[in-house]
Amino acid sequence: MIDLTKVATVFIGRRGEHHYRNIEFDVSSLLEDKYPGASLNAIYRRPDGIAYPVVTNYVDGVLTWSPSATDTVQVGVGRLEIRVTDCDVVGKSVRILTIVEDALDDGIVQPPEPPAQEWLNHVLSVLAELDVKEINSLLNLIYGLLTNNYDLLNTTHDLIEDMRDTLYMRTGIILNHLHPIETATAPDMVSRRGAITFTSINSGNNLVIGTVTYTFVTALGSPAANNVQVLIQGNIRNTVKKLAEAIRGIQDIANIVYGSGASPNPACTAYWTSRIFSIGDITIPSGESLFLLERAENATSPLTLTSTATATINAFTRASYLRYVLSGNATGTGGINSVRGPLQTLLPIGSVVIGGQDGLLYPTAYDCHLVTLCRQSDTSEKELDLYISNDEVNFTRISRSTPIGADSSNAGLHIDIQLRQSRVPSGYGLYISMGSDGTSASAYCDLKFTYHLYPVTLPAN
Known part of the structure; x- marks a missing residue:
């Protein structure tokens, strides 16, 4: 066996010999365990300089060549090179010199086949043995597998994209928890707030806020500039809700008609609530109320707020806190009979908005x-x-029994208490209820609440 790691000279036969000798080559050094699926072929250059591929057999690391009469037709020194091919990788053996010795003329009439003809004949015979139908079935199977792999790759690609989007979203949520887009406090003193609670509304009654007049009607018409017509609804609650929408500039052609310069109200926004709320130390009783918030900041010009409807008006003013009166307190040792007071509006429905009330x-x-x-x-x-x-x-409770208190009743305590609760969905109002172990139904707490705002595109969980 010939070692391909060393330069070798090989006697391949005498002139005219045909498949008499089997010459074995150890090709393991070419394959090197890195190319187990590679193909092997041998290129032979005869002494007359003609080069062509020759037929070989490969078994267990050994390549065997049986020279034919075509290979031994010329006496002299030739050359053999063994090549390994794996996709675009090509390896070549060391130089192998071949020797063909002279022999007696045996009178052969038929000349040997042209160079490479035997190799071609071998290839053609192998092809002739192939079952075309079987090959076609195999190709169809391969095509099907490739199609399945393509579909699988598409599915994998889609899943990776979904995972990427989920990671982006979750990262956004985490970052937003750490750095909310906006923080606000209720109440604050930068803008004024007011209130009006209606007990009766009749056709022709109006409400004036700043420069805009809102008139209640039973049939819509064409209001003048700075005028708005609001259709009276089936009950006072729905009428007040519709009035709040008109002040915010909500488009509802079936129930609201705006004159020029009146949508939305340039001075304030309005939100309906039926619960108790406070403006500083003034408690607004429960009823059909508008919770009014000034749009401008640091404004000092008087802001008109009047109505011809039956209503109680609380003029615009600055409030640095909201007051909760502990009306659930009752006499009894250690506050044994004291219970929670009524729900009080802190942030009306829909009032928490990006960019403030002027946005x-x-x-x-x-x-x-x-x-x-x-x-x-x-x-x-x-x-x-x-x-x-x-x-x-x-109503859904999201936080229970947060301790509130201090060892002093002096003004300006400013004791901060951290809260933990689930995120409030967009559009929901926030309400508080308090209780104590005291016995005075007129006892109170003055409070401020700070809250984070989150982008509307992020989920609440």
């Missing part, structure tokens, strides 16, 4: 993370519950 009024999700105790009437132990609602009919 485009896009409601967004939020969470209340801090309550500040500004002052208290006594040092009793107090607890606070948070509720949310989008209709003020059904």
